[in-house]
Amino acid sequence: MAPLVLYHFPVSPPSRSVLLVIRNLELDVEIKVLNLMAGEHMQEDFIKINPQHTVPTIVDDEYVLWESKAIITYLVEQYNPESDLYPTDPKLRGIVNQRLYFDSTVLYARVFSAVVPVMRQAATSIPQEKKDAIKDALRTLDGYLDGQDWTTGENCTVADLCLLATVSTIDKIGLDLSEFDNVSAWYDRCSSLPGYDENGEGAEAFGGFIKSKLDEPF
Numbered sequence: 264m265a266p267l268v269l270y271h272f273p274v275s276p277p278s279r280s281v282l283l284v285i286r287n288l289e290l291d292v293e294i295k296v297l298n299l300m301a302g303e304h305m306q307e308d309f310i311k312i313n314p315q316h317t318v319p320t321i322v323d324d325e326y327v328l329w330e331s332k333a334i335i336t337y338l339v340e341q342y343n344p345e346s347d348l349y350p351t352d353p354k355l356r357g358i359v360n361q362r363l364y365f366d367s368t369v370l371y372a373r374v375f376s377a378v379v380p381v382m383r384q385a386a387t388s389i390p391q392e393k394k395d396a397i398k399d400a401l402r403t404l405d406g407y408l409d410g411q412d413w414t415t416g417e418n419c420t421v422a423d424l425c426l427l428a429t430v431s432t433i434d435k436i437g438l439d440l441s442e443f444d445n446v447s448a449w450y451d452r453c454s455s456l457p458g459y460d461e462n463g464e465g466a467e468a469f470g471g472f473i474k475s476k477l478d479e480p481f
């Protein structure tokens with residue numbers, strides 16, 4: 264059987280979240296880096312695989328999937344369905360799914376909205392309301408972590424891994440996390456997870472790029 268293939272761009276938070284899950288499941292993977300800055304995701308061969316031309320994309324034998332959260336839940340269900348990373352209890356799973364949607368539609372969405380003008384439209388500052396919106400989402404995340412080590416309870420789940428990819432990005436673009444006590448403690452706790460350093464390198468590259476474009480620190 265062909266190995267699992269991940270089309271990946273290390274600076275991309277959704278792409279890093281999938282790699283974190285792969286590392287935590289200890290799966291063999293062939294990583295194919297597509298440099299989005301150089302337009303490699305628009306090559307004909309990749310568009311044949313994913314007409315939406317986004318990373319992350321996986322090819323598992325002949326099965327193709329994109330959208331990070333869809334990939335992540337597929338990988339656990341396919342390779343380790345009993346793993347605490349995606350609990351089978353419907354109520355616990357519901358909470359994990361809620362946190363995954365929170366990442367996609369609130370926290371990551373707000374980061375994306377803040378940095379896209381810097382990446383694509385040569386903006387040199389991030390408007391205060393966009394910074395405040397990210398902080399507001401971090402406050403919500405801080406609340407999820409009240410009285411528990413992980414965002415969904417006593418075990419690390421795929422929600423933590425997705426949120427780690429986003430929070431490390433926020434950290435590396437220069438937002439001070441220290442006012443969010445629970446988030447800061449959780450972020451430290453995450454440093455023991457497989458793939459933490461690899462994720463951090465991608466976040467650092469992304470953060471460095473954004474910081475280099477800003478007139479003043481975040």
Ligand SMILES: N[C@@H](CCC(=O)N[C@@H](CS)C(=O)NCC(=O)O)C(=O)O
Pocket residue numbers: 275276277278299304315316317318319329330331332
């Ligand atoms: N919601 C998607 C977002 C994927 C996405 O937009 N990835 C970006 C990189 S962060 C990308 O591949 N952009 C290239 C393009 O849209 O052409 C996910 O979570 O996988």
